[in-house]
Amino acid sequence: MAIFSTGVWMMGIFFFRQTLKLLLSYHGWMFEMHGQTSHFTKVWAICVRLLSSRRPMLYSFQTSLPKLPVPSVPATIQRYLESVRPLMDDEQYYRMETLAKEFQDKTAPRLQKYLVLKSWWATNYVSDWWEEYVYLRSRAPLMVNSNYYVMEFVLIKNTNIQAARLGNIVHAMIMYRRKLDREEIKPVMALGIVPMCSYQMERMFNTTRIPGKESDLLQHLSDSRHVAVYHKGRFFKVWLYKGSQLLKPCDLEMQFQRILDDPSPPQPGEEKLAALTAGGRVEWAQARQAFFSSGKNKAALDAIERAAFFVVLDEESHHYDPEDEASLSLYGKALLHGNCYNRWFDKSFTVVAFKNGQLGLNTEHAWADAPIIGHLWEFVLGTETFHLGYTDTGHCLGKPNPMLAAPQRLQWDIPEQCRAVIESSYQVAMALADDVELYCFQFLPFGKGLIKKCRTSPDAFVQIALQLAHFRDRGKFCLTYEASMTRMFREGRTETVRSCTSESTAFVQAMVEGSHMKADLQDLFRKASKKHQNMYRLAMTGAGIDRHLFCLYLVSKYLGVSSPFLAEVLSEPWRLSTSQIAQFQIRMFDPDKYPNHLGAGGGFGPVADDGYGVSYMIAGENTIFFHISSKFSSSETNAQRFGNHIRQALLDIADLFQVPKADS
Secondary structure: OHHHHHHHHHHHHHHHHHHHHHHHOOOHHHHOOOOOOOHHHHHHHHHHHHHOOOOOOOOOOHHHOOOOOOOOHHHHHHHHHHHHHHHOOHHHHHHHHHHHHHHHHHHHHHHHHHHHHHHHHOOOOOHHHHHHHHHHOOOOOOOOOOOEEEEOEOOOOOOOOHHHHHHHHHHHHHHHHHHHHOOOOOOOEEOOOEEOOOHHHHHOOOEEEEOOOOOOEEEEOOOOOEEEEEEOOEEEEEEOEEOOEEOOHHHHHHHHHHHHHOOOOOOOOOOOHHHHHOOOHHHHHHHHHHHOOOHHHHHHHHHHHOOOOEEEEOOOOOOOEOOEOHHHHHHHHHHHHOOOOOOOOOEOEEEEEOOOOOEEEEEOOOOOOHHHHHHHHHHHHHHHHHHHOEOOOOOEOOOOOOOOOOOEEOOOOOOHHHHHHHHHHHHHHHHHHHHEEEEEEEEOOOOHHHHHHHOOOHHHHHHHHHHHHHHHHHOOOOOEEEEEEOOOOOOOOEEEEEOOOHHHHHHHHHHHHOOOOHHHHHHHHHHHHHHHHHHHHHHHOOOOOHHHHHHHHHHHHHHOOOOHHHHHHHHOOOOEEEEEOOOOOOOOOOOOOOOOOOEOOEEOOOOOOOOEEEEEEEEOOOEEEEEEEEEOOOOOOOHHHHHHHHHHHHHHHHHHOOOOOOOO
16 A cells, blocks of 8 residues: 555656646747737646645756757758848858758758757756856856856945945855755746746855866865955955854954954965966966865865855945946956956855945856846845845944954965966966956936837847947947847756847848838837847747757767858857846845845956947836947957947937937
8 A cells, every 4th residue: 555655646746747847848928919818828827827836945846847849950040041141141141051951951860860869868958068068168268258247236335344245245145045955945937937947056156166177177065164255365264154053244244354454464376376267277277286286275275166155355446436437337347357366266156345345246157147146146135235234333233253263364385386377377367357348337318117118128129229239330230149048948048049130130221221211110120129029039948049059069079070051150250249137036125115226237258359248237117237348459349339339229219219218
């Protein structure tokens, strides 16, 4: 009876999960017009709700999420050719069409069989290869090229006291980690019923990227009871617990203040040590093996790499002053690369606390994508502001325990040869940092609220404006990357939306010509917007272009098969790389009640040497933040010039629909 009962129980669970997986494989709801939900979708939604727990834990849905489907080769080829048509003349397009047809007929069937086979046994046919080949095997410096930054609330200030800010923030982060470990965080849900994959959250804390000569490794520990801290060229270890008790914010403030008050100088070679994480990966791997594999250097490096995360007590002050536009760009630059040796770029994330109490993050990209760290950041800032609070004098609440052991100074013995490698990495990093032009600004005339009056999605509106701005800036169109997510599938990460379409280029050309009637321009805009929204939905539902071609290319390399088509596709530069920043993933407060509690988003470096990196956050109803990066070494790009074109493009499109705007 016991065996029979157990069998019935297990069969019931299996049937339940398979039924929910089947329901979650339906994505037709995404392609239905707003307010025109079909009867089928309504019945589907009721069934999903009935099978879903009312209080799901973080990983409750993981085994019920569908696998990312492998698209058919003809469908991917057709979408690819459609995406490059506006970028090629007739001769170039005919050549590419011939290459694509040859690939589809001769090479692709064999590659596709192997890929489908992988999709049967792998949890996700893309994600492991994406992590390894796009991130971990890259030998270029992480700083600027891979890591990205995140800003905090920029229109309010809780306190100016550096140690107090960190006391509350670090405490809130460990509160989040505890919830994460106990799976008490609710999974992110689309429409309130469709769960997103939570897999990427597993490696948020206690994770470090270890350099290797050919490929890096992500080292994740199950727990860590300390953080590593950098201040004025010195490294410290700060314990987060007293016995089994998490230190209170006031105790953490006291510990950080002790570091700030410590007058001891850096040891020889210690000050610029972190430049090793900012330079080339091969050089860092060789130095790590040669100088940090034994003795006190190994023990000190272990303290950093095994920390929950990395903390920087910065000596500079930064904040956003709406009256001084350059202040936001300087704040962004400081977070993106600092002085090239005061960030540990290998850690999953680095918390940067500036001298005036302003905060930010520098985040390593291999372990997860931006919405994951955004989820943590929303919780932390909301907890700090609305739950932990400060005294009238700006300190953490409560009375600290002065008997706590002081932070532990890390000890190094760095020989002259190692100092030469550190200096070399520092010079590489400095050249990279000095070449980055970053222009950040707050667009004030309007935001999401008024864009919706144009009856289009805010993201499509901004993407089409970016196409118009880029054409005005460079006089031509280019291959454009917009990141979308595939987290409706198990272990899904991102997919590319190729947002330079025939429809968007037709609209841009009509706008630039200036001879079209407003009604015609509106019609062209709506067609471009509809096309963009459809492509975004296809990407989210596993019918994108680039991840499929990327995986086919890897299979061809494994099999030693040459494909001129794939080689050309994978070598095409993304001269406009864009990303929208997620917000309000957790409802920590009512944004209507607290309209000034707005983060400014974050940004990243340009993907192509002669291109732009653009991230934007449609912050609430009335404003948009933009972060634009380019390289000074390119004579063709200028981040501030492009930013001004974006401003004007947004205003010009709004004028088509006679959307009333606030004063700019």
